[in-house]
Amino acid sequence: MVYGSRCIIDINPVITEMVRPLANCEPCRGLHSVPVERNISVEEFMKKYAFTGVPVLVKDATTNWTAMNEFSYHFFKDLYDSLEGSFQVNDEECQFFPYKTEFESLEEAFSMPEDRVNFKEGEKPWYFGWSNCHEGAAKILRSHYQRPYFIPNDSESSTIDWMFMGGTGLGAFMHLDYVERPSWQAQISGKKTWTLEPAPECEGICHALSATVEKGDIFVIDTNIWYHSTFIHPGEVSLTIGSEYD
Numbered sequence: 001m002v003y004g005s006r007c008i009i010d011i012n013p014v015i016t017e018m019v020r021p022l023a024n025c026e027p028c029r030g031l032h033s034v035p036v037e038r039n040i041s042v043e044e045f046m047k048k049y050a051f052t053g054v055p056v057l058v059k060d061a062t063t064n065w066t067a068m069n070e071f072s073y074h075f076f077k078d079l080y081d082s083l084e085g086s087f088q089v090n091d092e093e094c095q096f097f098p099y100k101t102e103f104e105s106l107e108e109a110f111s112m113p114e115d116r117v118n119f120k121e122g123e124k125p126w127y128f129g130w131s132n133c134h135e136g137a138a139k140i141l142r143s144h145y146q147r148p149y150f151i152p153n154d155s156e157s158s159t160i161d162w163m164f165m166g167g168t169g170l171g172a173f174m175h176l177d178y179v180e181r182p183s184w185q186a187q188i189s190g191k192k193t194w195t196l197e198p199a200p201e202c203e204g205i206c207h208a209l210s211a212t213v214e215k216g217d218i219f220v221i222d223t224n225i226w227y228h229s230t231f232i233h234p235g236e237v238s239l240t241i242g243s244e245y246d
Contacts, residue, residue, distance in 0.1 A: 023199035023225060027053030028206035034196070045150040050245075051182065053225045055196065057211045058150065061218040062186055067144035068216065071188050071239055073117055073165065077110040079137055086134045094133035094160065099172065106130045119167050127166025127232065145241060148184050148218050156246040164230075164240045171230035171238070177223035181244040184220050187213045190238030194219060197227040213240075 035049075036057045049056045062068055080086045087107040090096070096106050101124070103109040109128050116123040132138055141161065147153070158181075164171065171192065176199075192213050198206035209226075213219045215236070221228065232238040 022201055024053070025198065025202035025205045027225065028198050028202060031209065032207055034209050034211040040150050042150055042152050046152065049220060050151075053222050055209070055211065055219070055221040055226065057213060058148070058218045058220065060216050061148055061150070062145070062188070062216050065145045065186075065188075067141075067186075067188050067241065070144050071241075073110075073237065076163070076165075079140060080106065080110060080134075083134060083136045086137055089134045090130060090132065094131040097129040097164075097172075099127050099129070099166075100170065101126050101128055103128055125167050125169055127164075127169065127171050127238075129162060129164035129172075131160050131162050133160060145186065147245075148186070151184070151245050158244040160243075162242040164242070165237065166232060167237055168232045168234040171232050172228070174227055174229040176227050179224060179244060181246050182220065182222040182224075183242050183244045184218050185213070185240050185242040186218045187215055188239040188241055189215055190236045191215070191233040192238050192240065193231045193233065194221070195229050195231070196221070199225070199227070 031054065034055050034057050036059060037045075038059045040056075040058060045056075048054065080090075087105065090106050096103075096109075098104065098109075101109070103126075106128075109126070109130075112126065113123075116126065119125065132141065138159070138161070147155070162183075174195070174197065194211045194213065196209040196211070198208070211219060212233075
């Protein structure tokens with residue numbers, strides 16, 4: 001079985017915060033920093049992190065992914081421009097996150113003038129995200145990356161992957177997601193710091209955490225449990241791919 005997309009209906013964050021169930025504080029009790037792993041086995045990942053609510057940063061986890069050299073703003077722009085109906089499918093069936101830009105759609109985001117794409121002086125900064133619902137695009141995208149090696153082959157995965165891209169500054173503001181499952185987030189380029197906050201009812205039991213994800217790292221987090229925001233470091237454009245797993 002393969003799951004589909006996240007909810008594509010906008011939800012009022014105030015209402016969802018009021019009606020969400022109380023958090024289980026045990027996963028973050030006594031956790032003072034995000035664990036860092038290298039060459040972790042499937043068995044160890046399943047035991048310590050997969051569904052425990054404990055976030056983990058896996059270093060050097062994208063070996064042999066051609067996405068590391070191929071993916072860029074222009075790669076995605078050319079891909080969607082070349083596929084008939086790709087922007088319409090994503091507009092109708094998926095989500096687009098403009099963050100602090102004025103963009104109203106993925107097509108608009110991929111229509112920036114080159115000076116803005118390249119962050120020339122005087123141009124507005126940009127950072128945006130989207131999910132992909134176009135099957136043709138998915139086939140091409142997934143030919144450049146694989147399921148993270150530490151997730152079991154029989155794990156049920158979402159058919160929809162997420163991309164987040166942009167320059168230095170605030171990425172996503174502090175928020176909690178309302179999705180079905182935990183997710184992995186692979187840093188394809190650039191450098192991003194995640195700030196994690198426990199639910200208010202866990203204050204006094206749990207601590208705020210941070211994790212800096214560099215090119216080639218994968219961050220695994222249950223965004224239903226941890227409030228989170230991201231900051232993009234100066235330098236190379238940050239490009240992240242993410243997906244849920246079960």
